[in-house]
Amino acid sequence: DTEVTQTPKHLVMGMTNKKSLKCEQHMGHRAMYWYKQKAKKPPELMFVYSYEKLSINESVPSRFSPECPNSSLLNLHLHALQPEDSALYLCASSQIWLNRGQGTEAFFGQGTRLTVV
Amino acid sequence: DAKTTQPPSMDCAEGRAANLPCNHSTISGNEYVYWYRQIHSQGPQYIIHGLKNNETNEMASLIITEDRKSSTLILPHATLRDTAVYYCIVYGSSNTGKLIFGQGTTLQVKP
Numbered sequence: 001d002t003e004v005t006q007t008p009k010h011l012v013m014g015m016t017n018k019k020s021l022k023c024e025q026h027m028g029h030r031a032m033y034w035y036k037q038k039a040k041k042p043p044e045l046m047f048v049y050s051y052e053k054l055s056i057n058e059s060v061p062s063r064f065s066p067e068c069p070n071s072s073l074l075n076l077h078l079h080a081l082q083p084e085d086s087a088l089y090l091c092a093s094s095q096i097w098l099n100r101g102q103g104t105e106a107f108f109g110q111g112t113r114l115t116v117v
Numbered sequence: 118d119a120k121t122t123q124p125p126s127m128d129c130a131e132g133r134a135a136n137l138p139c140n141h142s143t144i145s146g147n148e149y150v151y152w153y154r155q156i157h158s159q160g161p162q163y164i165i166h167g168l169k170n171n172e173t174n175e176m177a178s179l180i181i182t183e184d185r186k187s188s189t190l191i192l193p194h195a196t197l198r199d200t201a202v203y204y205c206i207v208y209g210s211s212n213t214g215k216l217i218f219g220q221g222t223t224l225q226v227k228p
Contacts, residue, residue: 004160033216042202042204042218042219042220042221043155043161043218044218045215045216045217048214048215050214055214056213056214056215058215088158090160090161092160092161092216097214098208098214098215098216105151105163105166106153106161106163106216107163108160108161108162109160110159110160111159111160
């Protein structure tokens with residue numbers, strides 16, 4: 001199984017809603033990542049988890065709250081979002097954190113297309 | 118982290134080889150060259166990576182120059198399904214642990 005599964009595939013939420021994005025992998029990977037991608041732009045890193053600990057937060061607003069409850073699961077909790085937060089949210093995983101420099105590739109999910117109204 | 122430079126777009130005829138260049142003149146000795154691609158509305162897909170030697174897998178070949186300052190991704194027989202944005206990314210043990218995407222090259226394979 002070389003899949004990273006993201007749910008839901010599409011999400012429409014109001015600015016006062018609370019919702020969560022879910023990401024799962026069963027490859028035994030110990031590093032997981034959240035990216036945000038706006039239309040016609042490259043993915044932008046948001047968070048990095050290594051061994052279930054938050055290792056990097058790229059100055060993401062607090063209305064985005066990541067959680068890694070176990071080594072297979074990564075959540076992104078959303079609250080009080082703005083319309084400009086509408087984007088494709090991508091989850092990725094790798095065997096180890098990429099800073100170990102051992103030639104480790106990342107596997108990406110298909111993303112959640114989020115629309116904030 | 119070493120930066121990369123790629124042409125914004127390229128065309129290739131179906132069935133021909135697609136050669137995608139990447140410059141990474143500031144690469145350090147322990148940094149790898151990675152290639153990913155993103156087909157429209159999908160998540161990025163790993164293609165290949167290398168350190169010093171040329172590499173080949175079932176998807177592509179990676180040619181790295183001897184001074185490691187540039188590389189070329191080769192898709193030997195491009196198909197319409199290879200139309201995508203191709204990202205060349207450099208990282209290694211000196212990296213901050215961030216897989217950072219540049220603007221990439223949009224490859225259009227034409228019939």
